[in-house]
Amino acid sequence: MPRINYQLGLSEDALHSLQTLASNLREARKARGWSIEEAAKRCLLSVNAYRKAESANPGTAIGVYLSIMDVMGLVDGLADVAAPHRDETGRRLKRIGSIAKRTSS
Numbered sequence: 001m002p003r004i005n006y007q008l009g010l011s012e013d014a015l016h017s018l019q020t021l022a023s024n025l026r027e028a029r030k031a032r033g034w035s036i037e038e039a040a041k042r043c044l045l046s047v048n049a050y051r052k053a054e055s056a057n058p059g060t061a062i063g064v065y066l067s068i069m070d071v072m073g074l075v076d077g078l079a080d081v082a083a084p085h086r087d088e089t090g091r092r093l094k095r096i097g098s099i100a101k102r103t104s105s
Contacts, residue, residue: 022056
């Protein structure tokens, strides 16, 4: 099966955000004094999966990141990531759709 290059579909902003997340997770692990092996064990992950998360591999499953953040107590604010109040484009399109429905009625 051919390998998929997930980076091809990601913008520079998305890649930068992923790098920032990975860096933050690495810093949090080090602040706790954990080796990669210990952190992986605590998160019930393979060392390889944990390393991929800390290296900002875009093919890493979101569940891996969730597990790491959960074990480290860093899930606060995660629900705000794609929250409707932060989606300006979605709100604008919703308003336009509402206006179009009213004018066509």
